[in-house]
Amino acid sequence: MAPALDQALRIGPYTYRIRSELPELAAPVASLYGTFPKADSGSYIDFDVSLSPVRRRPGGPARAIFRFDHRDHFAPVERRHAFATLEWGMNWCVSVHCNEYLKLHAGVVATETGAIVLPGVPGAGKSTLCALLGLNGWRVLSDEHALVTPGTKEVTPIYRPISLKNESITLIETLHGDAIFGPPIVDTHKGTVSHLKADQHPDTFDPAPVTVRAIVFPQYRADGEQQLARRSKTSSFLTAAYHAFNYSLLGTAGFEAMRTLIDGTPCYDLQYRDPAWALRAFDYLARGDADA
């Protein structure tokens, strides 16, 4: 049987081959990845991933499994979660394999003045901010991985659709009625998840590294002060290292890479509840007087 889906896409510095026999994946992949550059045939494939149906347990729901290099790495999931699992699995490929970068768990956005890195715990609102900024003229480099080349202040773009959860989906839909979403995927361990197409910027797929201009630690608070405040280098270093995928794996090289990134890069805490206010704060950071 020919797979419903088989394509090789350039995603940031990597090439993914994505295959699936699940016909329901064709539509979301087409709408969210349709504008991605295709890899030439004969390209080096970094990540060969697939989603395949697996046998149903008696009385159980239909299931599917994510495979990397044709091998199982995780238990099967309910088939209705297949697209979210593909997205999650594609993130996992980068999270565990690529140590040529210091990888921060962070969103990354940019204007022509440089990139802003948004490290944060899940729930801090980094994906929501990436989505808001992406729909307001900013370039989204990633909502998951800041790929920092050791010895530089540069991040390598690795744009993928932004994964939004629960109220964030409603918020973005309310503010941007024409935003393009993948299918809502309900009852995942994170609640409802939906993926936003946020590649409006003409440079979205430009692979060239971008210099980091600021590091912002976001914190969404439904009922709190809104403020943008300078944050100490030391605590920024520790928090960013804590939220890195491979800081300790890289050993002293990880320490040096983090120091190079943080030295001379202004760091901020951002507490916000109002999206419009947050956008103004980012415009302020992008404009000028935010130099170290």
Add this chain to the structure above:
Amino acid sequence: MTPVLLEALRQPRSAASLSTAALTLLVAQARTTNLLAALGLRLEAAGVLEDLAPEARRHFRSAVLAQEKQQRDLAYELSHLARVFNALGEPLVLLKGAAYIAAGLDCSRGRLISDIDLLVTEASIDRAERSLQSAGWEGVKQDTYDDRYYRRWMHEIPPLVHRSRGSVLDVHHTILPPTAGPRLPAERLFEELQPIVPGVQGLGAEDMVLHSAAHLFYESEFPHALRDLWDQRCLLLQFSEQIPDFWDRLAARAGIMDLETPLWLSLRYVDMHFAISPPPEVLARLRPKAAALRSVWWDFLFRRIFRPDHPSTRLRFHATAEQLLFVRGHALRMPPWLLLPHLARKGLRRLGPATEGA
């Protein structure tokens, strides 16, 4: 056709002329067999890594960095373990991967480990378990059947996991289950222990090879068979170059340990895959009964299982060979009056809801 991975392990220079598509396969096959870091270092030593396409090179480098992190972590765990065993008044004896890495053997270049295997005497295993528990290594929660199974029929206690650092210990009192065929005099393993670093010991060179071979050819599941065969190849090559009369000593020791057949099998497949041949008289000495006939069966199984588990290289009947090896491994390790109830119990549980998602 020879898998591209085997070709590159044997002749690292051959990798320099691979097409992009072949490089994709090489990295995938190496990663799937846990040999990505080992191959990366081998390519680097041969001077070819620099010439590879950067897209492939970065994956080798990434794997090497991850393995170096494991080595640092292992050294740290060993410093803790040495203190525990020093206080216990027992030698800290490492087995397999941890021993290779601590001793800096050739096969440790790029070698990954999933746990730290330790050997203690049967008489002291309970005391060792208690000391390790007070040092933070706790038994993994499991049902009483599994716990009893480990203690009663296997040669180890259930795995211990460190409560804050997550390191996993497998503590054994011999190197094959006592229920397996060979009558292996475990106490004699302790006669030949070799110091690795202060406070840490390993098996003697011959026992190290025999343990790895016995493990490989008595296994029932083979998540990294080729990696284990690569261990054998590196151990044999290094020891036969460094130790006078190594092949004779090895064959003699195999006789004492009742492990001549697994050693013969290992030599057969190391030769077949990596072209390393022991002297013919050593092979003749180890040769099992009816070897020619039984080799048809063995070759059917092991030629398949030593292929990287990737569609680019899998042979027909791979899944059949896996299933047969699963049954063979169990049958070799347990007599039927133990095996049948055990498999029935495992089989029933596999159908039940208790292992959902496992």
